[in-house]
Amino acid sequence: MFSKLLIFFIGFIVLTIEVNSAESWKPVYIQPEQLHISLGEQPTEIVATWTTMEKTSDSICHYGEESKQSFDYSSRGYQQKFIDGGPKKRHMYIHRVYMKNLQPDTRYIYHCGSENGWSELFFFKTFPKGNEWQPRFVIYGDLGNDNAQTMSMLQEEIQLGHHDLVTHVGDFAYDMHTDNALVGDEFMRQIQPIAAYVPYQVMAGNHERDYNYSNYNHRFTMHSQGEKEINNHFWSYNIGPVHLIAINTDFWEHIQYGTHMIENQFKWLEQDLKRANEPENRKKQPWIITMGHHPLYYQATRPDNKIRIGNEQLPGLEPLLYKYGVDLSFWAHDHIYTRFLPVYNEKIFNGTRQDPYFNPKSPVHIITGSAGCREFVTPVHSNPNPYTAYVSNDYGYTYMTVLNETHIQLRQISRNQMGKVIDEFMLVKEKHGPEAWLY
Numbered sequence: 285m286f287s288k289l290l291i292f293f294i295g296f297i298v299l300t301i302e303v304n305s306a307e308s309w310k311p312v313y314i315q316p317e318q319l320h321i322s323l324g325e326q327p328t329e330i331v332a333t334w335t336t337m338e339k340t341s342d343s344i345c346h347y348g349e350e351s352k353q354s355f356d357y358s359s360r361g362y363q364q365k366f367i368d369g370g371p372k373k374r375h376m377y378i379h380r381v382y383m384k385n386l387q388p389d390t391r392y393i394y395h396c397g398s399e400n401g402w403s404e405l406f407f408f409k410t411f412p413k414g415n416e417w418q419p420r421f422v423i424y425g426d427l428g429n430d431n432a433q434t435m436s437m438l439q440e441e442i443q444l445g446h447h448d449l450v451t452h453v454g455d456f457a458y459d460m461h462t463d464n465a466l467v468g469d470e471f472m473r474q475i476q477p478i479a480a481y482v483p484y485q486v487m488a489g490n491h492e493r494d495y496n497y498s499n500y501n502h503r504f505t506m507h508s509q510g511e512k513e514i515n516n517h518f519w520s521y522n523i524g525p526v527h528l529i530a531i532n533t534d535f536w537e538h539i540q541y542g543t544h545m546i547e548n549q550f551k552w553l554e555q556d557l558k559r560a561n562e563p564e565n566r567k568k569q570p571w572i573i574t575m576g577h578h579p580l581y582y583q584a585t586r587p588d589n590k591i592r593i594g595n596e597q598l599p600g601l602e603p604l605l606y607k608y609g610v611d612l613s614f615w616a617h618d619h620i621y622t623r624f625l626p627v628y629n630e631k632i633f634n635g636t637r638q639d640p641y642f643n644p645k646s647p648v649h650i651i652t653g654s655a656g657c658r659e660f661v662t663p664v665h666s667n668p669n670p671y672t673a674y675v676s677n678d679y680g681y682t683y684m685t686v687l688n689e690t691h692i693q694l695r696q697i698s699r700n701q702m703g704k705v706i707d708e709f710m711l712v713k714e715k716h717g718p719e720a721w722l723y
């Protein structure tokens with residue numbers, strides 16, 4: 285009897301040890317991932333944002349000039365627990381660190397993490413000082429986790445240093461919150477080979493809306509120049525001779541939750557445009573360029589587009605853009621590339637008979653929403669409106685090179701045609717501001 289009991293007892297201990305050790309072998313998820321950078325409060329700052337699945341001891345970036353091959357600087361930031369709104373209430377930790385006192389036009393190496401582990405080594409190059417340089421933008425919207433047709437091309441071009449920054453004009457991952465935010469995690473891993481090397485500047489689309497934009501709000505870090513507060517919904521920044529403004533046009537699409545978001549943003553936008561038009565500011569940044577997800581114009585006429593014209597309760601955007609002499613507006617949402625003739629109030633305002641884009645008499649609109657997602661592309665309309673100048677539903681993205689205060693070069697790159705430039709034009713403005721419409 286005693287020996288039977290002893291065997292049982294020993295057996296119980298062995299089993300307990302096994303169960304305990306199996307539990308203690310559960311992996312820990314403290315390795316930094318999904319790292320990306322964006323423009324900080326000042327042009328001398330770059331913010332790094334990344335994720336760990338569990339809390340780590342600290343949030344730190346080590347950085348230094350590439351030419352010295354050493355981490356001469358260290359910045360400490362913070363981590364915030366993010367709980368996804370899905371049924372599993374998955375959580376993760378989002379880390380933010382501001383790399384400060386950066387020299388202009390300098391290449392830095394960096395890594396981020398903590399004593400629990402560092403990310404891979406990445407690099408970025410700061411913008412030159414002042415306004416006399418030629419920013420090279422890549423612009424696209426509607427890039428998903430699945431069918432991300434242009435992802436590998438973008439990853440390679442960015443790593444080779446072909447571009448200074450990326451602007452993603454809404455609709456990410458499809459969707460970041462899908463499958464308890466696992467889709468968001470994987471998408472953010474996919475863009476790391478882009479977004480860890482150049483500022484990845486974003487605005488929200490309809491696919492970010494769920495759970496009150498919470499995945500979008502937590503995973504990105506947008507600042508207006510000179511603003512301490514993070515605001516991922518509307519922000520503006522001076523980049524060379526460009527004053528870039530990003531807005532959330534999705535606010536117009538769910539007014540059942542109230543109109544205060546539109547009103548707040550509208551007030552901010554008007555203030556921002558006013559300031560950008562003060563003569564000394566417009567002299568330094570003659571180009572005012574806006575970006576937002578839902579377009580004001582499509583291939584087919586939509587006379588009741590409330591984002592453009594507003595309604596009884598709400599203002600529309602088009603009169604404001606016109607009043608303050610916005611030069612160029614980028615949109616996405618329609619999974620297609622569309623270049624419009626200069627248009628205002630559905631009327632064409634070409635610059636000259638030979639060249640619509642030479643001193644145009646209204647803003648110029650472009651849709652670039654064909655980067656690739658699981659909703660595929662929009663068909664080309666068989667009978668588009670008269671102000672639609674060129675349409676392609678090849679997967680692709682847009683290059684914008686700001687040559688100087690009078691010339692911007694725009695090119696559309698096709699993924700279907702292995703990087704071929706399928707549309708190209710020069711926007712020329714010898715005068716900026718509302719007076720350009722009469723020039």
Ligand SMILES: [Fe+2]
Binds near residue numbers: 426455617618619
């Ligand atoms: Fe989309």
Ligand SMILES: [Fe+2]
Binds near residue numbers: 455489491577617618
């Ligand atoms: Fe959309």
